[in-house]
Amino acid sequence: MATASGGSEFVDKFPDEAAIIKASFLIAFVSLGIGAFFGLIQALHRTNVLRVIDSADYYTLLTGHGVLLAIVFTIFFLCGVFHWAVARSLDRPAESALFSWAWVGLMTTGTVLATVAILGGLVPNLGMSADVLFTFYAPLQAHPIFYIGLAMFIVGTWLSGADWFLSYRAWRQDHPDERIPLQTFMVLTTMIMWYISTLGVAVSVVFFLIPWSLGLIESVNPLLTRTLFWYFGHPIVYFWLMPAYLLWYTVLPKLAGGRLFSDPLARVVFLLFLLLSTPVGIHHQYLDPGIAEGFKFIAMTNTMFLLLPSLLTAFTVVASVEHGARQRGGEGYLRWLGALPWRDPAFTGMALAGAMFAAGGFSGMINAGMNINYLIHNTLWVPGHFHLTVGTAVALTMMAGSYWLVPQVTGTKLYSRPIGLLQVIMWFVGMVFMSNAMHRAGLAGIPRRTAEPQYQNFEFLTPIGSIFELRVQIALGGTLLFLSVVLFLFNILLTSLGEESDRPVDSYLPEPLSGPEGSPRILDNLAMWTGIAAVLVVLAYTLPLAGIIQNGGGLFGGGLPVPATVSAGFDLVMTTVTSAFNTLWGVVA
Amino acid sequence: MPANADSQGDSGQADSPVDSIVGTADDGIVRELGHDDFDPVGTLVLVLIYMAILIGMWVFMYFVEFLGRGLTVVG
Numbered sequence: 288m289a290t291a292s293g294g295s296e297f298v299d300k301f302p303d304e305a306a307i308i309k310a311s312f313l314i315a316f317v318s319l320g321i322g323a324f325f326g327l328i329q330a331l332h333r334t335n336v337l338r339v340i341d342s343a344d345y346y347t348l349l350t351g352h353g354v355l356l357a358i359v360f361t362i363f364f365l366c367g368v369f370h371w372a373v374a375r376s377l378d379r380p381a382e383s384a385l386f387s388w389a390w391v392g393l394m395t396t397g398t399v400l401a402t403v404a405i406l407g408g409l410v411p412n413l414g415m416s417a418d419v420l421f422t423f424y425a426p427l428q429a430h431p432i433f434y435i436g437l438a439m440f441i442v443g444t445w446l447s448g449a450d451w452f453l454s455y456r457a458w459r460q461d462h463p464d465e466r467i468p469l470q471t472f473m474v475l476t477t478m479i480m481w482y483i484s485t486l487g488v489a490v491s492v493v494f495f496l497i498p499w500s501l502g503l504i505e506s507v508n509p510l511l512t513r514t515l516f517w518y519f520g521h522p523i524v525y526f527w528l529m530p531a532y533l534l535w536y537t538v539l540p541k542l543a544g545g546r547l548f549s550d551p552l553a554r555v556v557f558l559l560f561l562l563l564s565t566p567v568g569i570h571h572q573y574l575d576p577g578i579a580e581g582f583k584f585i586a587m588t589n590t591m592f593l594l595l596p597s598l599l600t601a602f603t604v605v606a607s608v609e610h611g612a613r614q615r616g617g618e619g620y621l622r623w624l625g626a627l628p629w630r631d632p633a634f635t636g637m638a639l640a641g642a643m644f645a646a647g648g649f650s651g652m653i654n655a656g657m658n659i660n661y662l663i664h665n666t667l668w669v670p671g672h673f674h675l676t677v678g679t680a681v682a683l684t685m686m687a688g689s690y691w692l693v694p695q696v697t698g699t700k701l702y703s704r705p706i707g708l709l710q711v712i713m714w715f716v717g718m719v720f721m722s723n724a725m726h727r728a729g730l731a732g733i734p735r736r737t738a739e740p741q742y743q744n745f746e747f748l749t750p751i752g753s754i755f756e757l758r759v760q761i762a763l764g765g766t767l768l769f770l771s772v773v774l775f776l777f778n779i780l781l782t783s784l785g786e787e788s789d790r791p792v793d794s795y796l797p798e799p800l801s802g803p804e805g806s807p808r809i810l811d812n813l814a815m816w817t818g819i820a821a822v823l824v825v826l827a828y829t830l831p832l833a834g835i836i837q838n839g840g841g842l843f844g845g846g847l848p849v850p851a852t853v854s855a856g857f858d859l860v861m862t863t864v865t866s867a868f869n870t871l872w873g874v875v876a
Numbered sequence: 877m878p879a880n881a882d883s884q885g886d887s888g889q890a891d892s893p894v895d896s897i898v899g900t901a902d903d904g905i906v907r908e909l910g911h912d913d914f915d916p917v918g919t920l921v922l923v924l925i926y927m928a929i930l931i932g933m934w935v936f937m938y939f940v941e942f943l944g945r946g947l948t949v950v951g
């Protein structure tokens with residue numbers, strides 16, 4: 288691994304890659320700024336604290352918020368981190384800078400098109416709108432430009448993955464017998480998962496939503512587009528999380544003054560996510576009619592298996608941080624926590640993000656339970672949950688990581704460590720207010736995704752506290768979060784405008800305590816793992832999809848029914864498999 | 877052994893004071909712990925505390941879902 292002794296900073300060594308990373312970060316941060324501004328307006332609007340928009344425009348902003356933050360910010364940042372991680376860990380530049388710029392360009396164009404379509408909704412008479420929320424499934428319909436932009440964005444991510452696979456292939460030729468470096472391993476497994484899962488959304492967008500929005504086909508089967516969305520909608524959760532995990536596993540221990548506890552364990556975790564993250568999407572559809580309870584039950588069981596890699600991660604990362612604390616002189620059962628470098632915003636931000644993720648794990652378990660999910664389905668609980676996970680575990684890790692990464696690609700020192708520290712703490716505090724209040728509001732039955740969360744002649748009741756108090760907390764938390772983003776952008780902007788420094792950051796990454804040598808080579812057999820992941824997906828989705836197409840009026844809803852022969856084929860498959868399953872069940876039970 | 881923390885600490889202090897650049901935690905390292913000298917007991921304690929909280933929250937949810945009917949909104 289490269290050390291950081293003067294002159295070998297990332298930007299000096301890989302100037303082309305640094306430029307790509309800077310461009311990706313720039314778009315990520317601009318999206319973060321706009322998205323956070325919309326978030327502030329929503330938080331104030333739906334709590335009735337301050338209303339600057341018409342309630343009819345709420346969906347437009349909510350779509351902008353969801354798309355710009357949960358899709359554009361996270362994924363552009365991911366591309367920057369992954370580009371950095373591959374170049375750094377393989378210690379070689381990308382194969383072609385032109386190709387890298389091609390994917391940056393394609394993703395950027397897609398983003399601009401989709402954003403224009405969304406914001407077009409604010410300009411009446413333009414005849415353009417895309418108020419379809421970041422989940423964009425039918426029957427809500429957007430302007431074709433929105434779907435086309437989205438498709439370009441996704442193809443851009445496919446090319447970025449190709450870029451990293453090409454680097455890996457070239458490296459492999461020079462190093463036929465070495466283990467894949469850990470960071471590259473993480474990037475490649477994540478991208479394989481992404482290829483498998485985006486297939487669903489690509490089919491949905493290209494074959495159904497684009498032709499439908501252009502008026503080429505009359506209708507679509509809404510349950511089909513929903514299911515194809517969630518086929519991708521759960522794995523995207525891990526696509527958000529994996530760059531954060533990459534930073535937690537490979538950078539956080541260093542920031543804490545320690546070393547990663549176990550390299551093989553980290554590999555196992557990424558493989559488990561590759562295998563398990565796609566065959567669970569139906570757990571977002573517990574309340575969808577038209578999908579048999581049995582399939583929902585299977586999705587729930589698969590979901591519970593996903594707890595395993597999460598718990599392994601919690602253990603490995605916390606143990607690595609503890610290692611740092613003890614090397615810095617920490618003692619005792621818990622006193623070592625005090626020996627951590629809490630003044631470093633990169634460390635503190637990631638540590639707080641991890642703590643919030645632990646809380647999000649709890650509400651996630653509630654969401655995953657098939658029966659208890661009914662209690663919170665489509666209430667404000669759900670945004671409460673994912674502002675802890677993607678909104679903090681991921682977003683705060685990305686911001687904290689920027690304090691360490693941006694100096695490496697700009698060659699300038701962080702403008703202000705104290706402002707950075709204030710910023711990450713402010714995010715944490717703001718989220719404690721907003722998210723706990725959202726969870727509790729959800730338990731009281733307050734719906735999500737609405738500008739006017741109140742009904743005539745009906746009052747929401749809370750077991751503890753009052754609805755008024757919850758509203759105040761949401762508005763206050765949302766304001767703190769927005770201010771935190773402003774501080775972040777300010778700090779990063781001044782950092783990038785600063786003067787070049789010999790040692791902008793301490794970029795040295797130590798070796799793990801237990802390296803890859805001891806782990807089985809089969810962990811690096813990516814082709815085999817891809818095959819297994821694909822088989823699991825086929826097992827989990829063939830029958831539900833067949834059922835949806837068959838019972839939901841064919842591929843195109845009311846429009847074109849499935850030809851009789853195909854339908855009879857489905858019937859045959861369904862009855863055979865069902866009876867085989869029943870027989871098997873009879874034997875087991 | 878990776879490039880040692882002690883030497884890094886010295887060179888770090890020469891041109892940039894500790895605490896002014898990000899990622900300088902290695903400067904404060906007072907001892908090197910290898911794989912065998914390190915027992916993550918603190919991690920175990922934290923995991924147990926988390927488990928206890930989880931169980932507590934589950935009990936609370938059970939209360940809200942099944943016993944708390946009178947307190948939350950139903951029908």
Ligand code: HEM
Binds near residue numbers: 333352356734736772
């Ligand atoms: C300034 C910080 C933020 C504020 C004030 C904020 C506020 C909100 C509020 C109040 C809602 C609920 C809207 C409703 O259901 O009526 C919401 C939804 C949402 N937020 Fe945020 N948020 C912030 C940051 C983030 C971040 C960083 C992410 C992800 C990276 C994010 C992702 C989402 C998503 C995906 C939704 C759901 C959109 C939908 O239902 O379609 N938010 N946000």
Ligand SMILES: [Cu+2]
Binds near residue numbers: 520521524567568570
């Ligand atoms: Cu999910």
